[in-house]
Amino acid sequence: xxxxxxxxxxxxxxxxxxxxxxxxxxxxxxxxxxxxxxxxxxxxxxxxxxxxxxxxxxxxxxxxxxxxxxxxxxxxxxxxxxxxxxxxxxxxxxxxxxxxxxxxxxxxxxxxxxxxxxxxxxxxxxxxxxxxxxxxxxxxxxxxxxxxxxxxxxxxxxxxxxxxxxxxxxxxxxxxxxxxxxxxxxxxxxxxxxxxxxxxxxxxxxxxxxxxxxxxxxxxxxxxxxxxxxxxxxxxxxxxxxxxxxxxxxxxxxxxxxxxxxxxxxxxxxxxxxxxxxxxxxxxxxxxxxxxxxx
Amino acid sequence: xxxxxxxxxxxxxxxxxxxxxxxxxxxxxxxxxxxxxxxxxxxxxxxxxxxxxxxxxxxxxxxxxxxxxxxxxxxxxxxxxxxxxxxxxxxxxxxxxxxxxxxxxxxxxxxxxxxxxxxxxxxxxxxxxxxxxxxxxxxxxxxxxxxxxxxxxxxxxxxxxxxxxxxxxxxxxxxxxxxxxxxxxxxxxxxxxxxxxxxxxxxxxxxxxxxxxxxxxxxxxxxxxxxxxxxxxxxxxxxxxxxxxxxxxxxxxxxxxxxxxxxxxxxxxxxxxxxxxxxxxxxxxxxxxxxxxxxxxxxxxxxxxxxxxxxxxxxxxxxxxxxxxxxxxxxxxxxxxxxxxxxxxxxxxxxxxxxxxxxxxxxxxxxx
Numbered sequence: 001x002x003x004x005x006x007x008x009x010x011x012x013x014x015x016x017x018x019x020x021x022x023x024x025x026x027x028x029x030x031x032x033x034x035x036x037x038x039x040x041x042x043x044x045x046x047x048x049x050x051x052x053x054x055x056x057x058x059x060x061x062x063x064x065x066x067x068x069x070x071x072x073x074x075x076x077x078x079x080x081x082x083x084x085x086x087x088x089x090x091x092x093x094x095x096x097x098x099x100x101x102x103x104x105x106x107x108x109x110x111x112x113x114x115x116x117x118x119x120x121x122x123x124x125x126x127x128x129x130x131x132x133x134x135x136x137x138x139x140x141x142x143x144x145x146x147x148x149x150x151x152x153x154x155x156x157x158x159x160x161x162x163x164x165x166x167x168x169x170x171x172x173x174x175x176x177x178x179x180x181x182x183x184x185x186x187x188x189x190x191x192x193x194x195x196x197x198x199x200x201x202x203x204x205x206x207x208x209x210x211x212x213x214x215x216x217x218x219x220x221x222x223x224x225x226x227x228x229x230x231x232x233x234x235x236x237x238x239x240x241x242x243x244x245x246x247x248x249x250x251x252x253x254x255x256x257x258x259x260x261x262x263x264x265x266x267x268x269x270x271x272x273x274x275x276x277x278x279x280x281x282x283x284x285x286x287x288x289x290x291x292x293x294x295x
Numbered sequence: 296x297x298x299x300x301x302x303x304x305x306x307x308x309x310x311x312x313x314x315x316x317x318x319x320x321x322x323x324x325x326x327x328x329x330x331x332x333x334x335x336x337x338x339x340x341x342x343x344x345x346x347x348x349x350x351x352x353x354x355x356x357x358x359x360x361x362x363x364x365x366x367x368x369x370x371x372x373x374x375x376x377x378x379x380x381x382x383x384x385x386x387x388x389x390x391x392x393x394x395x396x397x398x399x400x401x402x403x404x405x406x407x408x409x410x411x412x413x414x415x416x417x418x419x420x421x422x423x424x425x426x427x428x429x430x431x432x433x434x435x436x437x438x439x440x441x442x443x444x445x446x447x448x449x450x451x452x453x454x455x456x457x458x459x460x461x462x463x464x465x466x467x468x469x470x471x472x473x474x475x476x477x478x479x480x481x482x483x484x485x486x487x488x489x490x491x492x493x494x495x496x497x498x499x500x501x502x503x504x505x506x507x508x509x510x511x512x513x514x515x516x517x518x519x520x521x522x523x524x525x526x527x528x529x530x531x532x533x534x535x536x537x538x539x540x541x542x543x544x545x546x547x548x549x550x551x552x553x554x555x556x557x558x559x560x561x562x563x564x565x566x567x568x569x570x571x572x573x574x575x576x577x578x579x580x581x582x583x584x585x586x587x588x589x590x591x592x593x594x595x596x597x598x599x600x601x602x603x604x605x606x607x608x609x610x611x612x613x614x615x616x617x618x619x620x621x622x623x624x625x626x627x628x629x630x631x632x633x634x635x636x637x638x639x640x641x642x643x644x645x646x647x648x649x650x651x652x653x654x655x656x657x658x659x660x661x662x663x
Contacts, residue, residue, distance in 0.1 A: 114463065121470060121500070135465065204499040205499070237499075237534075238533065240451045240499075240532060240533055240567045242534050244536075251577075252575045253575075253651075255576070256573070259532060261449065270574075282497070282534035283477060
């Protein structure tokens, strides 16, 4: 019967593991262990252990240590759970003396993507404004350092979707793209092997363009109403966007910052003689209306 | 010797009685009852207001005053969670403007201390002779409410659903709003350097904004860092522009080589209402011959705004921001009721200003 001990390495205990490795490696001179040069993470494999009698086997990995009593002369089976973390491992076998061998555990095939898509909102028709970065991991969250193809599939709210391929370097694939001229939700999906991760970016209207208002008289007051406020691509600015109206007449200046509701901004001013009225949205100026005070 | 002791005790008793009379406000009451001059009448009235004796103050008014006790108290003590309700009268400086045998006009400069600093209020009061005393004619209060009605408000609100912190690294989140400092001007004022300008929320979501400035020496080392504190509209709706002003007291302009600006924005829930109109703005002189920007605030929503702050940016001929000033309004903004405001303008700025722009910060107890 084999007795196996597993010691998980919290980060702070890794130094202790390295010390143990150094100590045991110092003894490991008498015999040789034959191990594969590289192993895929999470795959069990065997190590040939020659000789006879009982021995103690140690497996020291980047985040894990195994101690096990083994019978020499048979293969030592390394469980898949013992080699889940990618990195450098060392196998040590001690009977009357110790012997050791190192091997590399490499990440398995891509199974997870960590996908960053920035920004979460972007004005329409802005070149090189969207950044997509995908980190490729295997099922045990080891960064896959071997080249992997990541397919970025872009699905706009309107119009045909398209895709771009990028080869992951050192586990990272990225691309930049322009925002399209139409506002709305754009879904970007990163796909690698059988794994995919989707993110959503909101394309929003840019600055107002061709801002215009009209005056609707009513008694000794005037109602000012903008045309639907749109950007230069024809997208409606979202409700809540502030539009500033300024009226100057003989009583002085009056201003109202009012939000767009249902696509237009509306305000009412009382009039005291001839008046000059202007409209602005952010730093964009609209038309001016001159009223002679005789409505 | 025996009579000396009696005499001493009588004098001591009289002194103590006089002291107690003074302590209990007898002097003020005497001044009010006697009110032999218009100035004394106003001073006595303000003493009662200062002591929160509104009933006695109201009783001392002239009978022709067009107000009632409730309105008078509401006007002077504040109501509806206004800044006046957090204020107390500190000083009242009285000066005569005009006087004849039976009527007088008296100017009183009231200084209120409030949670947001001191507030000045200048009033010209009519005073009338009533027999041997003078009494203040209190003016009719401005209407504080519109007739009962239903005001429909279709709220525009933004709520934020943030990222779940238990989600994996790289999970989707929403970015902070994008803001831009559209102008910055450094000017030298007596005893300080002032950084001022305007900042715009360029995004399509509301932003909670702070603007900081760091003054740098020629070698790039910092002299001092300051924030705009309350001289900015912190919550900016999409495409809204706010002036800002940052004061550096005790710093000389010739020590400053450059300025590093930093505008930080956070995504916050916000409401597009209330809309507050700023009407009848004009630059003029107040009763103390100071340059002021006057106007009225009209709350166009359906519920009160408790505390309002007026922020004004002044521009020169070239459109550059040359000054930013502010002032708190100590009355609550009731729906549809115009409330006057006035903010100071330094004399040298008033001579150079070509244009100005006013925005309103507001606080409501029942809002977000």
